[in-house]
Every structure is written in structure tokens, then in C-alpha cells.
Amino acid sequence: MTSPPTATxxxxxxxxxxxxxxxxxxNLGPGFDSLGLAVSLYDTLAVTTLATDALEFDLHGEGVEDLPRDASHLVVKAMDLAFARLGYGRGGLRISAQNVLPHGRGLGSSASAIVAAIAAANALVEAADRKDRQWVLQLASEMEGHPDNVAPAIFGAVAISWQEGGAYATTRLTPSDAVIPVVAIPGFEVRTELARGLLPATVTHADAAANAGRAALLMHALKDAPELLAAGTRDYLHQDYRATAMPESAALVAALREGGHAAFISGAGPTVMALANGDVEADAIVEFIGRRGGSDNSAASDGVSWRVLRLAVDLEGAKVEVHPGS
Structure with a gap:
């Protein structure tokens, strides 16, 4: 990261x-480090500027018992960097968070925190100093290391992202109304660093070519031909290599795909996502996972408890409001 300007x-x-x-x-299967989808699970961050230099925390929801209450918190780190790039110092802050996204499950919890923090910092400076969402994308991608999660968190829908000339870029695709995400969230975590460390340094030309073809097909399937989602989500680059870190997730993906459903590992895992073509298939996926071990919303399979949620594609991305604090 380049050095920020001196705060004034x-x-x-x-x-x-x-x-x-x-x-x-x-990823969405074949779109490794380049594709991302926003879904209807939301974290909410409220940041109030204080007249003192105090740093106060009011944290609720997922994973809060393990989060720091000091400047090492990811939200504070991201806000400090954003303020510095904008020419500001932090000052006093009261940080209130309602965390709904499970941590370490492949649903973008860290990207959500970074995007929320940068967007909040940008909204709290003087109007003349505020930047646009492209600026938020650059800084959030810089912190995350790639834009695949932060781009859909900012812009919503499906984000197709890349890096060129030292800058991050993204374009937005609105999927067919028929596309319904269903997630199965397990009760265990997999660290992204562990999952990424299992990937080989090189892949075969055949696998690279096959993956490129499936990623192209997936774009068509998402937009115009959801009946092709199962074929379009076939991956050759990363999921098989990561299976040893999450064998239960890999087994669920395999079982769903054998049933004709467009299932894949969500991000670095271990959450499993399936993209249904309409209500009938979405209900069938929920029922299928339930039959493997328990009720529709908390299935136990192979000793793993799965929380099964039928979601929607979020089309708005991050939403920011500024108002006088209390």
C-alpha cells in the first residue's frame, strides 16, 4: 500500500x-478471483463521530465474542486507512455493528466489514472531500488483495472484476429473475489462507481452457439461460484441490451436482451454494439437503450441522446514510 497523505x-x-x-x-465455480454475487444477507455498521478521542464499541451478532475492541479491529483499520487517504485523522468514534454474516464461511464477512468501514469514513468527511464508489472499490480491493467479494458488496448483483494497469475494475451483470441462491452453511470454519494454500502453482492447459469455457457459459446462463447453470458452474481450477480442507462440503457439492443442481463452494468455503432455476428447483434443493440429514433449515449430514437458507440476489449493494448522531 502506498503511504497515505499527512492528516490535516x-x-x-x-x-x-x-x-x-x-x-x-x-468464484461461483469457474470464476476464480474474478466473479462474485451479492446475496440478501446483510451486515450493518453505524459509526458516530465523537468530540473526544475515545474509541467505543457496541458489537452484536456473529462472531462478536472473538472480535477485538480496539484499533486492531478490521473496521478501525479500514477506516484509519480511508481517513488517511482522504487527508483526515480518525478522531473519536463509536462503532456499532450488527453482524449477520458468519465468519470464516465463504460469504464475504471480511469484505463486508472493509467496504462498510471505507464507505462510512468516506461519508463522514466534508462533502467536498468525498469520493465515488470507484474509489471505494480501489481501496477495498487493495485491502482484500482482490475485488471478487468487495465489488458485488459495493455494486450488488453479479460483479465481473479484473485488474489492469495497477487499478481494479468491475462491471455489473443483473442475473435473470429466475436465479435463486440457496446456501448451506456448516458449523465449522475454514480459513481463507488455508484454502488458498492448497492450490497448485500451475494448472494444465486443458484445465485452463475448460475453465474459461465454463466461465463464459456461466455469464450466458446467469443472464439468459438459467437452465444451463449446472454446466456453467463446473470448475476445474480450485475446488477439487481444496476438498481435503472441507470434505463434507465437497461431498455435498458432489451430491447436489449429481442431482443436476448448480452447486459449488462459496468463496474459499466451507459454505455450499446452489443457484436454482426458479422456485421449484430452489424448493427441491432445500428439500434435498434436508433429506440428507434433518430438517429443511438445519440439516445434519455426516456429522455436520448445515443451516440452509433460500436467499435472493441483492441488486443494490452497499447503502449509506448520514444523519446527526446521538
Whole structure:
């Protein structure tokens, strides 16, 4: 990261920025580090500027018992970087968070936190100093290392992202109304670093060519031909290599795909996502997972408890409001 400019001022006290950010699923099978989908699970962050230099926390929901309450919190780190790039110092903050996205499950919890923090910081500086969403994309991608989760978190829908000339870029695809995401969230975590470390340094030309073809097919399937989603989500680059870190997830993906459903590992896992073509298939996927071990919304299979959720594609991305604080 380049060095930020020297801070010359602090945000005015007495204002609150509230940011709602959707969860995301990266890769979607063949789109490794380039495709992401925003879904209707939301983390909410509210940041109030204080007249003192205090740093206060009010955290609720997923994983809060393990989160720090000091400047090492990811939200504070991201806000510090954003403020510095904008020419500001942090000042005092009250950080209130409602975490819905499970941590370490492949649904973009860290991307959501980074996007929310940068968007909040940007909203709390003087209007003349605020930047657009492309600026948020650059800084959030810089922190995450790639844009596959942060782009759909910012813009919603399906994001197709790449890096060129040292900058990150993305374009947005609105999928067919027939596309319905269904997720099965297990009760265990897989660290992204572990999952990424299992990938080989090189792949065969045949696998690369096959993956390129499936990624292209997936774009057509998402937009115009959802009956081709199962074929379009076939991956050759990363899922098989990561299976040893999440064998239960790999087994569920295999079982769903054998049944003709467009299932894949969500991000680095271990959550499994399936893209249904309409209500009938979505219900069938929920029922299928339930039959493997229990009820429709909490299935136990192979000793693993799965939380099964039928979601929607989020089309709005991060939403920011600023108002006088309390």
C-alpha cells in the first residue's frame, strides 16, 4: 500500500454514518478471483463521530465474542486507512455493528466489514472531500488483495472484476429473475489462507481452457439461460484441490451436482451454494439437503450441522446514510 497523505483535520463530531452491506459469494465455480454475487444477507455498521478521542464499541451478532475492541479491529483499520487517504485523522468514534454474516464461511464477512468501514469514513468527511464508489472499490480491493467479494458488496448483483494497469475494475451483470441462491452453511470454519494454500502453482492447459469455457457459459446462463447453470458452474481450477480442507462440503457439492443442481463452494468455503432455476428447483434443493440429514433449515449430514437458507440476489449493494448522531 502506498503511504497515505499527512492528516490535516478530523471528521466533524456529532454525525452518524450507517452502512448496510450484502453478503457475497466469490468464484461461483469457474470464476476464480474474478466473479462474485451479492446475496440478501446483510451486515450493518453505524459509526458516530465523537468530540473526544475515545474509541467505543457496541458489537452484536456473529462472531462478536472473538472480535477485538480496539484499533486492531478490521473496521478501525479500514477506516484509519480511508481517513488517511482522504487527508483526515480518525478522531473519536463509536462503532456499532450488527453482524449477520458468519465468519470464516465463504460469504464475504471480511469484505463486508472493509467496504462498510471505507464507505462510512468516506461519508463522514466534508462533502467536498468525498469520493465515488470507484474509489471505494480501489481501496477495498487493495485491502482484500482482490475485488471478487468487495465489488458485488459495493455494486450488488453479479460483479465481473479484473485488474489492469495497477487499478481494479468491475462491471455489473443483473442475473435473470429466475436465479435463486440457496446456501448451506456448516458449523465449522475454514480459513481463507488455508484454502488458498492448497492450490497448485500451475494448472494444465486443458484445465485452463475448460475453465474459461465454463466461465463464459456461466455469464450466458446467469443472464439468459438459467437452465444451463449446472454446466456453467463446473470448475476445474480450485475446488477439487481444496476438498481435503472441507470434505463434507465437497461431498455435498458432489451430491447436489449429481442431482443436476448448480452447486459449488462459496468463496474459499466451507459454505455450499446452489443457484436454482426458479422456485421449484430452489424448493427441491432445500428439500434435498434436508433429506440428507434433518430438517429443511438445519440439516445434519455426516456429522455436520448445515443451516440452509433460500436467499435472493441483492441488486443494490452497499447503502449509506448520514444523519446527526446521538
Amino acid at each position: 483535520k478530523a471528521p466533524a463530531p456529532g454525525f452518524t454514518a450507517t452502512v448496510r452491506v450484502p453478503g457475497t459469494s466469490a
